[in-house]
Amino acid sequence: MSVSEPSTPAPQSGRTSRGFGRVLIVVYGVFGVSATARASAQIIRDFDEAPVAFSLSAFAAVVYLVATVALARDARRVATTAVLIELVGVLVVATLSLAAPDAFPRETVWSGFGRGYGYVPLVLPMVGLWWLWHTRPRPAPRPARS
Protein backbone atom coordinates (compact mmCIF):
# COMPACT_ATOMS: atom_id res chain seq x y z
CA MET A 1 0.00 0.00 0.00
CA SER A 2 1.86 3.10 1.11
CA VAL A 3 4.86 1.34 2.59
CA SER A 4 7.44 3.04 0.42
CA GLU A 5 5.90 6.48 0.54
CA PRO A 6 8.45 9.12 1.39
CA SER A 7 6.08 10.51 4.02
CA THR A 8 6.40 7.29 6.04
CA PRO A 9 7.86 8.43 9.34
CA ALA A 10 11.22 6.93 10.19
CA PRO A 11 10.64 3.93 12.45
CA GLN A 12 11.93 4.08 15.93
CA SER A 13 15.23 2.24 15.90
CA GLY A 14 14.88 -1.38 17.01
CA ARG A 15 11.09 -1.29 17.50
CA THR A 16 9.19 -3.80 15.37
CA SER A 17 5.80 -3.02 16.91
CA ARG A 18 5.48 0.54 15.64
CA GLY A 19 3.88 2.01 12.56
CA PHE A 20 3.63 -0.44 9.69
CA GLY A 21 4.63 -3.13 12.19
CA ARG A 22 1.10 -2.89 13.61
CA VAL A 23 -0.34 -3.99 10.28
CA LEU A 24 2.21 -6.77 9.92
CA ILE A 25 1.39 -8.05 13.41
CA VAL A 26 -2.33 -8.11 12.60
CA VAL A 27 -1.64 -10.24 9.52
CA TYR A 28 0.64 -12.54 11.49
CA GLY A 29 -1.95 -12.82 14.25
CA VAL A 30 -4.69 -13.68 11.77
CA PHE A 31 -2.49 -16.36 10.27
CA GLY A 32 -1.42 -17.72 13.62
CA VAL A 33 -4.97 -18.01 14.96
CA SER A 34 -6.56 -19.44 11.82
CA ALA A 35 -3.70 -21.87 11.18
CA THR A 36 -3.95 -23.05 14.79
CA ALA A 37 -7.71 -23.56 14.50
CA ARG A 38 -7.38 -25.46 11.24
CA ALA A 39 -4.49 -27.64 12.40
CA SER A 40 -6.29 -28.49 15.66
CA ALA A 41 -9.41 -29.52 13.76
CA GLN A 42 -7.38 -31.65 11.36
CA ILE A 43 -5.41 -33.33 14.12
CA ILE A 44 -8.44 -34.01 16.30
CA ARG A 45 -10.62 -35.35 13.49
CA ASP A 46 -8.39 -37.22 11.07
CA PHE A 47 -4.79 -37.23 12.15
CA ASP A 48 -4.19 -40.72 10.73
CA GLU A 49 -4.99 -39.57 7.20
CA ALA A 50 -1.88 -37.44 6.90
CA PRO A 51 0.18 -37.31 10.09
CA VAL A 52 3.16 -35.59 8.45
CA ALA A 53 1.11 -32.89 6.75
CA PHE A 54 -1.01 -32.17 9.83
CA SER A 55 1.98 -32.11 12.20
CA LEU A 56 3.64 -29.68 9.84
CA SER A 57 0.52 -27.50 9.81
CA ALA A 58 0.54 -27.45 13.61
CA PHE A 59 4.24 -26.57 13.67
CA ALA A 60 3.68 -23.77 11.14
CA ALA A 61 0.81 -22.45 13.24
CA VAL A 62 2.98 -22.29 16.36
CA VAL A 63 5.74 -20.50 14.44
CA TYR A 64 3.23 -17.88 13.24
CA LEU A 65 2.04 -17.33 16.81
CA VAL A 66 5.63 -16.99 18.06
CA ALA A 67 6.40 -14.49 15.30
CA THR A 68 3.26 -12.50 16.17
CA VAL A 69 4.12 -12.21 19.85
CA ALA A 70 7.83 -11.56 19.20
CA LEU A 71 7.09 -8.75 16.73
CA ALA A 72 4.55 -7.22 19.10
CA ARG A 73 7.03 -7.29 22.00
CA ASP A 74 10.01 -6.05 19.97
CA ALA A 75 11.83 -9.36 20.59
CA ARG A 76 13.91 -9.02 17.46
CA ARG A 77 16.00 -12.16 17.76
CA VAL A 78 13.03 -14.47 18.34
CA ALA A 79 11.08 -12.72 15.59
CA THR A 80 13.94 -13.08 13.12
CA THR A 81 14.31 -16.78 13.91
CA ALA A 82 10.57 -17.43 13.53
CA VAL A 83 10.36 -15.50 10.27
CA LEU A 84 13.41 -17.31 8.86
CA ILE A 85 11.88 -20.69 9.80
CA GLU A 86 8.74 -19.67 7.91
CA LEU A 87 10.68 -18.67 4.82
CA VAL A 88 12.70 -21.90 4.81
CA GLY A 89 9.57 -23.90 5.65
CA VAL A 90 7.46 -22.56 2.83
CA LEU A 91 10.27 -22.98 0.29
CA VAL A 92 11.27 -26.50 1.37
CA VAL A 93 7.76 -27.86 1.92
CA ALA A 94 6.45 -26.35 -1.30
CA THR A 95 9.34 -27.84 -3.27
CA LEU A 96 8.93 -31.21 -1.55
CA SER A 97 5.18 -31.29 -2.08
CA LEU A 98 5.77 -30.73 -5.77
CA ALA A 99 8.60 -33.27 -5.99
CA ALA A 100 7.03 -35.96 -3.77
CA PRO A 101 3.25 -35.38 -3.56
CA ASP A 102 2.80 -38.78 -1.86
CA ALA A 103 4.49 -37.52 1.30
CA PHE A 104 1.81 -34.81 1.65
CA PRO A 105 -1.54 -36.41 0.85
CA ARG A 106 -3.30 -33.40 2.37
CA GLU A 107 -2.58 -29.73 1.93
CA THR A 108 -0.53 -27.88 4.50
CA VAL A 109 -0.43 -24.13 4.89
CA TRP A 110 2.93 -24.20 3.10
CA SER A 111 2.00 -26.47 0.16
CA GLY A 112 2.31 -24.99 -3.32
CA PHE A 113 4.00 -21.88 -1.87
CA GLY A 114 0.85 -21.08 0.10
CA ARG A 115 -1.38 -21.18 -2.96
CA GLY A 116 -4.42 -22.06 -0.85
CA TYR A 117 -3.92 -18.84 1.12
CA GLY A 118 -3.34 -16.38 -1.69
CA TYR A 119 0.44 -16.92 -1.48
CA VAL A 120 0.43 -14.95 1.76
CA PRO A 121 2.61 -17.64 3.46
CA LEU A 122 5.30 -16.99 0.84
CA VAL A 123 5.10 -13.20 0.89
CA LEU A 124 4.68 -12.74 4.65
CA PRO A 125 8.18 -13.90 5.75
CA MET A 126 9.76 -11.73 3.07
CA VAL A 127 7.85 -8.69 4.29
CA GLY A 128 8.72 -9.70 7.86
CA LEU A 129 12.44 -9.85 7.09
CA TRP A 130 12.27 -6.54 5.26
CA TRP A 131 10.56 -4.97 8.27
CA LEU A 132 13.11 -6.41 10.72
CA TRP A 133 15.88 -5.01 8.55
CA HIS A 134 14.09 -1.69 8.15
CA THR A 135 13.76 -1.30 11.92
CA ARG A 136 17.21 -2.62 12.76
CA PRO A 137 18.82 -0.89 15.73
CA ARG A 138 20.99 1.97 14.60
CA PRO A 139 23.27 4.09 16.72
CA ALA A 140 22.00 7.60 17.27
CA PRO A 141 23.50 9.95 14.69
CA ARG A 142 26.52 11.81 15.97
CA PRO A 143 26.37 15.57 16.06
CA ALA A 144 28.05 16.95 12.96
CA ARG A 145 31.49 18.43 13.49
CA SER A 146 31.92 21.95 12.31
Added chain:
Amino acid sequence: MVDGLVTVLEVACLIAAVVLGIEGARGKDPLWWHLAVVAAVELLLLVQAVIAVVLLVQGDQIKGSAGVFVAYLVFTVLALPVTLLWGLGEPSRWTLVALAVASLVVAVLVLRLDQIWAGV
Protein backbone atom coordinates in the same frame (compact mmCIF):
# COMPACT_ATOMS: atom_id res chain seq x y z
CA MET B 1 -26.64 -19.80 5.15
CA VAL B 2 -28.60 -16.64 4.33
CA ASP B 3 -27.67 -15.72 0.78
CA GLY B 4 -28.70 -12.08 0.92
CA LEU B 5 -26.79 -11.43 4.11
CA VAL B 6 -23.59 -12.95 2.71
CA THR B 7 -23.78 -10.59 -0.27
CA VAL B 8 -24.43 -7.59 1.98
CA LEU B 9 -21.52 -8.60 4.23
CA GLU B 10 -19.14 -9.03 1.30
CA VAL B 11 -20.03 -5.61 -0.08
CA ALA B 12 -19.78 -4.01 3.37
CA CYS B 13 -16.38 -5.59 4.12
CA LEU B 14 -14.96 -4.62 0.74
CA ILE B 15 -16.24 -1.04 0.97
CA ALA B 16 -14.78 -0.76 4.48
CA ALA B 17 -11.44 -2.19 3.28
CA VAL B 18 -11.21 0.21 0.34
CA VAL B 19 -12.33 3.31 2.27
CA LEU B 20 -10.12 2.66 5.31
CA GLY B 21 -7.21 1.59 3.09
CA ILE B 22 -7.41 4.83 1.09
CA GLU B 23 -7.72 6.92 4.25
CA GLY B 24 -4.70 5.15 5.73
CA ALA B 25 -2.70 5.55 2.53
CA ARG B 26 -3.49 9.28 2.61
CA GLY B 27 -1.93 9.43 6.05
CA LYS B 28 -5.10 10.13 8.00
CA ASP B 29 -5.30 9.45 11.71
CA PRO B 30 -8.34 7.46 12.89
CA LEU B 31 -11.46 9.63 13.03
CA TRP B 32 -14.91 8.97 14.46
CA TRP B 33 -16.46 8.18 11.11
CA HIS B 34 -13.77 5.56 10.48
CA LEU B 35 -14.83 3.88 13.69
CA ALA B 36 -18.48 4.14 12.59
CA VAL B 37 -17.62 2.26 9.38
CA VAL B 38 -15.99 -0.49 11.44
CA ALA B 39 -18.94 -0.55 13.85
CA ALA B 40 -21.42 -0.92 10.97
CA VAL B 41 -19.55 -3.94 9.56
CA GLU B 42 -19.24 -5.42 13.03
CA LEU B 43 -22.98 -5.04 13.56
CA LEU B 44 -23.66 -7.03 10.37
CA LEU B 45 -21.19 -9.70 11.50
CA LEU B 46 -22.99 -9.98 14.85
CA VAL B 47 -26.32 -10.33 13.03
CA GLN B 48 -24.83 -13.14 10.95
CA ALA B 49 -23.47 -14.88 14.05
CA VAL B 50 -26.85 -14.66 15.82
CA ILE B 51 -28.65 -16.01 12.76
CA ALA B 52 -26.17 -18.89 12.48
CA VAL B 53 -26.62 -19.79 16.15
CA VAL B 54 -30.44 -19.59 15.88
CA LEU B 55 -30.44 -21.80 12.77
CA LEU B 56 -28.19 -24.34 14.50
CA VAL B 57 -30.37 -24.37 17.62
CA GLN B 58 -33.41 -24.92 15.41
CA GLY B 59 -31.75 -28.04 14.05
CA ASP B 60 -30.09 -26.96 10.80
CA GLN B 61 -27.04 -29.04 9.97
CA ILE B 62 -23.63 -27.77 8.90
CA LYS B 63 -22.62 -29.86 5.90
CA GLY B 64 -18.90 -29.15 6.31
CA SER B 65 -16.76 -29.28 9.46
CA ALA B 66 -18.72 -27.95 12.42
CA GLY B 67 -15.57 -27.23 14.45
CA VAL B 68 -14.01 -25.10 11.73
CA PHE B 69 -17.35 -23.33 11.18
CA VAL B 70 -17.66 -22.34 14.82
CA ALA B 71 -13.99 -21.27 14.96
CA TYR B 72 -14.39 -19.08 11.88
CA LEU B 73 -17.67 -17.65 13.19
CA VAL B 74 -16.01 -16.61 16.45
CA PHE B 75 -13.09 -15.24 14.47
CA THR B 76 -15.28 -13.06 12.21
CA VAL B 77 -16.92 -11.53 15.28
CA LEU B 78 -13.65 -10.86 17.14
CA ALA B 79 -11.33 -9.84 14.27
CA LEU B 80 -12.37 -6.18 13.93
CA PRO B 81 -12.70 -5.31 17.66
CA VAL B 82 -9.33 -6.91 18.47
CA THR B 83 -7.65 -5.14 15.54
CA LEU B 84 -9.25 -1.87 16.62
CA LEU B 85 -8.05 -2.20 20.22
CA TRP B 86 -4.57 -3.20 19.09
CA GLY B 87 -4.45 -0.43 16.50
CA LEU B 88 -5.62 2.28 18.90
CA GLY B 89 -2.69 1.42 21.17
CA GLU B 90 -0.82 3.67 18.77
CA PRO B 91 -3.41 5.62 16.74
CA SER B 92 -2.01 6.41 13.32
CA ARG B 93 -2.59 5.83 9.63
CA TRP B 94 -1.47 2.26 10.27
CA THR B 95 -4.48 1.71 12.50
CA LEU B 96 -6.64 2.32 9.43
CA VAL B 97 -4.51 0.10 7.19
CA ALA B 98 -4.65 -2.68 9.80
CA LEU B 99 -8.45 -2.37 9.93
CA ALA B 100 -8.60 -2.48 6.12
CA VAL B 101 -6.56 -5.70 6.12
CA ALA B 102 -8.77 -7.19 8.84
CA SER B 103 -11.89 -6.32 6.79
CA LEU B 104 -10.44 -8.17 3.80
CA VAL B 105 -9.70 -11.22 5.94
CA VAL B 106 -13.24 -11.13 7.33
CA ALA B 107 -14.60 -10.94 3.77
CA VAL B 108 -12.71 -14.13 2.88
CA LEU B 109 -13.82 -15.89 6.07
CA VAL B 110 -17.49 -14.99 5.49
CA LEU B 111 -17.24 -16.66 2.08
CA ARG B 112 -15.60 -19.71 3.67
CA LEU B 113 -18.33 -19.81 6.35
CA ASP B 114 -20.97 -19.91 3.64
CA GLN B 115 -19.10 -22.68 1.80
CA ILE B 116 -18.63 -24.79 4.94
CA TRP B 117 -22.31 -24.36 5.79
CA ALA B 118 -23.27 -25.61 2.33
CA GLY B 119 -20.64 -28.36 2.40
CA VAL B 120 -18.66 -27.08 -0.60
